[in-house]
Amino acid sequence: MDDAVLQLCKISKAYPGFELKDVSFELPRGYIMGLVGPNGAGKTTIIRIMMNLARADSGQAAIFGLDNVAHETEVKRHIGYVPENHNFYDDMTAGWMARFVRRYYPTWDQNYFDALAARFEIDLGKRAGALSKGNRAKLSLALAMAHRPELLILDEPTSGLDPVVRRELLAELLDFMGDGERSVLFSTHITSDLDRVADYITIIVDGRIHDSDEKDALLEKARKDEPTASIEDIVILAARGEK
Amino acid sequence: MRQTFLAPAVRDSGRLGWDDMDIAISPNNPVPMYQQIVDQVRAQILSGELKPGDPLPSIRKLAADLLASVITTKRAYADLEAEGLIVTRPGLGTFVADLSLEDIERLKAREVIGHLANAVEAGRSLGLEDSEIAELLQNVLDGRVNYG
Numbered sequence: 001m002d003d004a005v006l007q008l009c010k011i012s013k014a015y016p017g018f019e020l021k022d023v024s025f026e027l028p029r030g031y032i033m034g035l036v037g038p039n040g041a042g043k044t045t046i047i048r049i050m051m052n053l054a055r056a057d058s059g060q061a062a063i064f065g066l067d068n069v070a071h072e073t074e075v076k077r078h079i080g081y082v083p084e085n086h087n088f089y090d091d092m093t094a095g096w097m098a099r100f101v102r103r104y105y106p107t108w109d110q111n112y113f114d115a116l117a118a119r120f121e122i123d124l125g126k127r128a129g130a131l132s133k134g135n136r137a138k139l140s141l142a143l144a145m146a147h148r149p150e151l152l153i154l155d156e157p158t159s160g161l162d163p164v165v166r167r168e169l170l171a172e173l174l175d176f177m178g179d180g181e182r183s184v185l186f187s188t189h190i191t192s193d194l195d196r197v198a199d200y201i202t203i204i205v206d207g208r209i210h211d212s213d214e215k216d217a218l219l220e221k222a223r224k225d226e227p228t229a230s231i232e233d234i235v236i237l238a239a240r241g242e243k
Numbered sequence: 244m245r246q247t248f249l250a251p252a253v254r255d256s257g258r259l260g261w262d263d264m265d266i267a268i269s270p271n272n273p274v275p276m277y278q279q280i281v282d283q284v285r286a287q288i289l290s291g292e293l294k295p296g297d298p299l300p301s302i303r304k305l306a307a308d309l310l311a312s313v314i315t316t317k318r319a320y321a322d323l324e325a326e327g328l329i330v331t332r333p334g335l336g337t338f339v340a341d342l343s344l345e346d347i348e349r350l351k352a353r354e355v356i357g358h359l360a361n362a363v364e365a366g367r368s369l370g371l372e373d374s375e376i377a378e379l380l381q382n383v384l385d386g387r388v389n390y391g
Contacts, residue, residue, distance in 0.1 A: 031313060167310070174307035195270035199314040214314055216275060227273040 003029045004065075005151050005183045011049055011059035018207060020045055023059070025202045025212040029150075030180040032173070034194035034215070035187040036231065037204035038239050043187040044084055046204070047155050050185075051081055063151065077105065080144030084155040086136050090129025094122055094139050098146070105147035113146035119172070134165040141169060145176055152176070152184045158193050166190070170197050191231040201231060203238050210238040264300065265292070268309055276311055280319035281326075288328050288339055289351050299329060299337040 006027040013020045020042045027033045035043050048054040050061050052072050061068045063075045088097055094117070102108040117124055120138035122131070131139060137157060144152060152173075158166045173184060174197060188194065194201060194215065202212040211218065215231070222229035222237075265287070268279040287293040299320075300308065306316040320337060323329045328350075331337045342350070359380075366376040382388050 170310055171307070174310065177303065177307070177313070180303060180313075192270070196276075196310045197312055199312040215312060216277065216315055216318065220275065223273065223275075228271070230270065 005029045005063065006033075006050070006185060007062045007065075008046070008050075009060045009062075011046070011056045011061060013045060013049065013054065013057045015045075018042070018045075020049075020056075020207040023204070023207075023209055025209060027183055027185060027200065029183055030177070031199035032177065032184040032186060032197055033200040033202060034191070034198035034231070035185060035202050035204065036189065036191055036194065036235050037210075038235070039189060041204045041239075042207040043204060044155055045207075047153055047185075047187060050153065051076075051079075077107075077147075078150045080147065080149035080152045082140045082144045082152070082154045082157050084159075086140040088128035088136070088139070090127065092128060093125055094128055094131065095124035097128055097139070098124070098143060101143050102146070108147045110146070112148065113142060116142040116145060116172070120168070134161050137161055137165070138169065141172070145172075148182075150182055152182070152186075154184065154186045156188055157186065158188060158190055166193060173197065191235060194231050198231075201234075203235055205235075205238050205241075210241075264305065264308070266309060268311060276315045277318040277322065280305075280309070280311070280316065281322045284319070284323055285326070285328055285354075288342070289347060289354065291347075293339050295339050295341045297339045299339065301336065 004026040008026070009024050011020060011023040018040070023042070023046060025033075035046065037043055045054060049056050050063065050068060052069050055069075064078060066075055068075050089100075092100075098110075098113055098117075102110065102113075117139075120135070120142060122135055122139050122142065128136070128139070137160075141154075141157060144154075158169060161169070170193060173186075176182060177184065186194070186198070198215045200213065201215045201218055203210040211234075218234055219229065219231070222234050226233065264284070266280060266283045268276050268283075270276060272279060274282070284293070284299075293299075299305070302316045302320055303313060305311075306313045309316070320329065320331070324331060328340055328342070329337055330340045362380070363373075363376055366379070367373075371379075379388075
């Protein structure tokens with residue numbers, strides 16, 4: 001692909017009892033990719049390797065065309081990352097968290113953050129530890145989006161959230177995509193979120209890429225056999241086939 | 244253009260532009276999402292709800308409004324453009340094509356003929372004579388049919 005924001009090439013990593021094997025895929029600029037698979041398939045490990053929070057045994061990851069380890073600082077400046085477990089200082093307020101995070105990002109847009117917080121109805125004076133689960137997820141997303149990163153990496157951003165909040169977050173994501181310069185990698189086991197918004201789907205099962213393609217193409221293929229097949233059905237079939 | 248905003252309900256309508264389209268799509272429908280968009284936009288153009296020259300939202304705006312993917316929306320616009328129903332003017336945006344009244348009548352006829360051809364095929368494959376199929380059609384037209 002001529003303009004890939006993210007390229008993984010044969011990433012492998014072995015832990016006792018788990019192996020990520022030859023993981024390769026790429027995400028073109030301007031699109032949303034869903035990274036799906038059963039719990040324990042390796043989604044979070046892949047993301048941690050991209051973020052250089054875990055080291056691959058072999059293989060390369062390039063983000064914006066740059067090696068993600070050699071150019072870590074430069075690359076991360078243009079990434080917004082929402083980890084699986086929102087890491088807040090629970091005794092500090094949401095507003096303090098924003099002032100803390102903004103110091104690391106030259107492109108931080110305070111007006112945008114304030115607008116997001118208002119839209120998400122996050123009380124910035126409230127202690128992070130006192131926020132509801134939904135509001136923690138929203139705060140985490142707002143903190144990751146406020147420096148207008150070129151790539152958002154979201155690890156299970158909607159897990160544990162009710163359908164209304166999930167819809168709000170998805171709408172905000174599409175809004176964020178705006179001009180076509182921004183891209184999103186979104187890991188989830190709630191595949192119904194991806195049925196709507198994902199452009200590409202990468203399915204990972206037991207540490208291996210099962211398929212990585214345009215969502216519409218995957219659905220079209222599956223619907224030849226089963227006219228109402230969803231991404232979930234495709235993942236379930238993939239998981240069964242591998243075991 | 245008649246303005247109704249259907250999807251998605253949770254959005255703050257104050258933030259939306261005023262070119263929202265009256266379209267609702269669902270990923271659970273076995274008809275692919277791009278096809279759902281194509282069908283609804285075509286129907287609005289043929290029924291006159293959308294008029295020649297009316298502006299359409301950008302691909303990315305429509306994707307955001309419908310909570311659909313950009314690729315899905317792009318494909319829908321590409322198909323509509325290939326059908327000659329919409330045109331993209333670089334730098335200006337996408338518009339309903341300058342269709343004449345005859346064009347629209349011809350497209351309407353083509354749409355209906357497609358459905359009728361399917362019905363005829365279904366009838367013949369069940370062994371009905373053409374005269375029986377014609378009679379059934381007349382019954383439907385007269386509203387004398389129970390679908391059971």
